[in-house]
Amino acid sequence: MTDAPEKKKLPGSLSVDARIDSWLSIDAGETVTLKTGKTEFGQGIKTAIAQIGADELDISLARVRVQEADSALTVDEKLTVGSESVQQSGVAMRYAAAQARQILLQKAADHLGLAIEDLTVEDGLVSSRSTNRQVSYWQLMAGQAFNAEVTGDVAPRSPESRRLAGQNVPRLDIPAKLTGGRAFIQDMALPGLLHGRVLHPPAYKTELLKFDATAIAKLPGVVKVVQDGRFLGVIAEREDQAVRAWEVMRDATAWRELPSLPNEDNLADWLVSQETHDWLIDGGTPVDGPIPDIVEPAGASKTLEAIYTRPYLMHAPIGPSCAVAQWDGDKLTVWEQSQGVFPLQAALSCAFAIPAENIHCIHAEGAGVYGHSGSDDAAMDAAMLARALPGRPVRLQWMREDEHRWEPYGSAMVIGLQASVGAGTKLLDWNCDIWTNVHAGRPRAKMDSAGFVAAWHREKSLPPHKPADNQGKHGGGHRGATPLYDLPAMRIVKHLVKPHPLRVSSLRALGTFGNVFAQESFLDEMAHAAGQDPVAFRLAHLKDARARAVIEKAAAMAGWDPAKWGKGYGQGLAFHRYKNNKCFVAVVVEAEVDEAKGSIVIPRAWIACDAGEVINPDGAANQLEGGFLQAMSWTLKEAVRFDATRITSLDWESYPILTFKDAPEIEVGFVARPNDPPLGVGEGTAGPTPGAIGNAVFNAIGVRLRELPLTPERVRKMIVAERRG
Template identity: 45%
Template sequence: MSTGSTHPPSTTGPALPRGLVANPRLSRWVSVGRDGTVTVRVGKVELGQGILTALAQLAADELDVDLAAIAMQAASTAEGPDEGLTAGSLSVADSGAAVRQVCAQVRALFVAEAARTLAVDPADVTVRGGVASGPDSLRTVTYGELTDRVDLDRNVDGSVRPKAVPESRLVGTSVPRLDLPDKITGRPRFIQDLALPGQLSGRVVRPPSPAATLTEVDTAAAHALPGVVSVLRDGDFLGVVAQDEESAERAAAALAGTARWHEEPTLPDEDDLSRFLRDSPTESIVVADSDLPDTQSDLPDAPNGVVRRIRASYSRPFLAHASMAPSCGAARWDGDAVSVWSHSQGIHGLQRAVALALGLHADQVSVRHVESAGSYGHNGADDAAFDAVLLARSVPGRPVHVRWSRRDELTWAPFGSAMVADVEAGVDATGAVLSWSYDVWSQGHTARPGYAGSPGLLGAAHRDRSRPVPPPVDPPVQGGGGTTRNATPIYTFPHRRIRGHRVLRTPVRSSSLRSLGAYTNVFAIESFMDELALAAGQDPVAYRLAQLADPRAREALSTAAELGHWDRRGTQDSVGYGIGFARYKDRGAYCAVVAEVEAVHEVRVRRLAMVVDVGRVVNPDGVRNQIEGGAVQATSWTLRERVRFDRWRITSADWESYPILRFSEVPQVDVHLIDQPDEPSVGAGEAAQGPTAAAIANAVADALSVRVRDLPITAERILAALDD
């Protein structure tokens, strides 16, 4: 409920959230039905992170309606705003700010119309549950009754300020997730459940290896099978369309049996990825360039008191998304226009990429988001959707539903790039860091649809081998970076040089994976901080605090040490405690993690104590769920996951060859939130990745007195480190 204030115009004319600059029309975001239902359309998509619930809370608070009156519509290119990607832990910060501003102005328009209807001053109008009343409360009018008289087909102007924190009813509370009832009861909701009228099933036959080219194929045998509607060859793209999934599977197997391919060994040596990355041609990315010589070895000791130089290298392998449900897509051609259903993180980018690949105008392509079983970046969603587009073109008017196999998902979806980082510090007599040099190498972290002028779609690359696929790029440093994301330490080091090296030769397909380069960079920086503390003979937490000025960072780190039972460190044999800390993208969520690890026959993470500061908390349970999920995934990456390949092809094609953390191995995860109601809200989805990895690595070193610098931390790598 809110009393009379219509939130007076701002005299300073605050800048609009960037989502509104690109999409200023109120009606693009909100519409009100005659029954009082408020339909809210956003450009961010539900990936299982609960974002639509959080945005609904913000909308309901600003409009003074009940949460049940809010209908969050799935993102669509035909309706709703273009907010770019749902990525980078930016949905609450960007879309949330836009929703608040839009709904504040919509409320003001309805209050003004209610005042005219009730013949009262707008300042005397009270709104509760979408019902407006005057000062006597005897006469009322609902949003639904006013909707035909309120014109939302106008631009937002920023003249109405969103509500102050004390006026919130729903924001800051753990309202139940809007999407969970369907998921708990098993009602069809996911794209795998999609059943469009007249729907057919499609399957794609992939090449046997990334560099393989098709030399011959006989389509007749597949076409002759019962239930087969179409068999398609388009360059090196092969696929079938059938009446049902079983028929499509049989036809795809028959087609694959007749295909002949030319293959070449183009992949790097899996066991020497650091050399591959360092020796490849690169683009340099300068993040910080202090007054250091070309190498720290040239830095004289006397001017700044450097008495010792310490250096180390850290690495990670290629990582798969490894979603529990393989990717899926659907499409239908109607004349020269195509409708697409996809669980893409960027439906507008997919729209433009499909148009680019097929020589269409973007308005000939419409894309609607349908949920899948989670996404951690650029997985196979866009590729599966384009598979459906190509197959559906051979059966006009009929929708084609394409499911990827587990093998497709684990061998053809883009991976998170392998990375290697070299770090060197010059320290004074107390062990404090005076100079810091950091170099990190990786392939690019963005090959999403439409990148670098390329469609960026697997099927598009296979159907036209004459168009070289550009190497993946990185977001700009000011946008968070990719290779260099979180490469800048949060600590107060006086001299620092930080450089990224984006590899321009990419035989292994890579793109965005949760947190991009931050997982590796935080793992490397925070592992090295522990090594520096050990060299200085200091407690790792105290060592960090001594070089940490940010008060919010200090609170998060100190609280994590307390809740993580840091005082128990060193009291149990084969049990170690480690800490990891970072502020995501240097401006997002603070996350501090204390890991409790037992290392006897194998490494077992017993507990993760996590302290998180995301500014103003919109939905506490939602934040905890995101942090816990990120921590469990990071634990799996740190202890288990590694893409395997030989010189020809990816060989980790199932759960046996690409193992992930089992339910029985999941640690206890305790998440403590530091609410900062006067600070802007930031996202939580990627904040836990790097700090969790570093905390586990540091805990293993504490338990075993041996440092593993190359992920994953397996028994074999621990034994190798013991032998060094």
């Protein structure tokens, strides 16, 4: 062909960078490095990448090294969010590796003087079918670059011929985590490493009244006291010395705290009475313009309305955020645990007013983050400390109360619903009004504001940036709000509450947790009003065959049986397709409810999922189970507590989460669809879990619980209120 072919859209993150060398290299030492711009935090993306790449290259897993996100070494795949990693990075790897194999085969054919059709590959060794001649990938090009781009024309393996993708390959990161390997950024060892702690202000709005740097500098092991406005830190030779100095600082430093927080007891009333920006959600996308009134449909025989709420929620990783930073002149290296090396690099570049290319961000695994936790702030804090001692690496870990107090929470929400059924048993309409703060707030490349706590507290402080909510299709606070059910009329409105007195950002699944709790609970309310079984009622409103299949599967797995319900025992089901374009999930739980105590026990849970092609079924099940248990914890236990000036949830007693006593036994089943594209699973259970629990409680005691969390004291009050009518 003489004409250049028209450039077609390449799959996954190949649209960012199509060079094969950006995705993999054939190394000396008979190994292959696969490179992903995504980050591991225990969700298993490194293993999935290894499975996909090794499969396409015809090599064993033992030869694979996975290089995760590093601003100097990997493709800019932005953030590791939204259950997108397999679809973006995994699919890119699949096509890059398939093309690399084709190039290697051609090189082998040339080298051996044989036709490509005569060659087979096993573990990187290319053999001739007709002769006994062989050559390995490493003999052909160890250490050499491909200098070629992925065209997308080389077809990856057929689903039937995959040997690793689709199998329960044990996760590559687990052995070190079971035997005390240095698996975490918290474990990093570097020559000359110093240890830092930062004393963050005790409240959002403060004035610093007294800080005695001289006294702190005299404490054992202290190398440097760092003060820049209200940014107060200490660097010591030993970690325990840094912690001790931090404790002394905390006790000796005086602040004036200014009230800035609403009354937590009236949070829902507060949210709905603030100034808002309102959007109609049309097909999942916010549209500016007049908001139509709710119109009661003709022929309505029963109309219900209800209000559901969720409080502010924490990411609350078990390991407080950590980073290691080192300055050399105006160059900064940061080992960090955030969800994206490139976005962090860009934000740090603005915070320190140095070019992005002067900053090297290297991902190292921390404790699970579940969204935008304290990770980015730890990187900034570490860089602030290390700046005071150029040439020395400084490790900073947040104390437990730093993480609880200063992480950006998932927003509180109020969701009002109204719907009608006609003379038959079909829904005639669906009205949903959501009041929420933004579900975004990551540090951005801005010079006039900042998304880092430290930047707000410096002498030359930057104001907190004012992130817009994610206004994309099924984004931000409206994520999960558009039902997949067949409804003749839908009116969904997002009321974005402008003041956000608590720091908020992206928590796993964003608005989905609140929106689907409300949606799936209210659907059961409508089914009850229509005298229908909740499963049958859902199926009557769902044409989507894949949605129907997971609901039917979950019900079958759980032995769905309304005859068993009552006297404190009930089953509950909820369904959701994450972002309306990721995996389909139905959850069933059984609940045992003690009305006098207000206690809800969940002995067992069942999860049915259709995620298209599943690269690692056990890994995907682990994600679905984990998402279920985390959402169960949000549902039953969690709420960020605060008074007029400060956050009061500062440890695990003041912010209880699910314990081993509470955890059910869980069964996961997949609807197998190996020929369909992979659909992310990481956030698949966050939506259906709270609805399934609320529905099980209703089916057990006949009381509808609409205000999270469902702690015993609150449940007792709700039962009394509901019984009174």
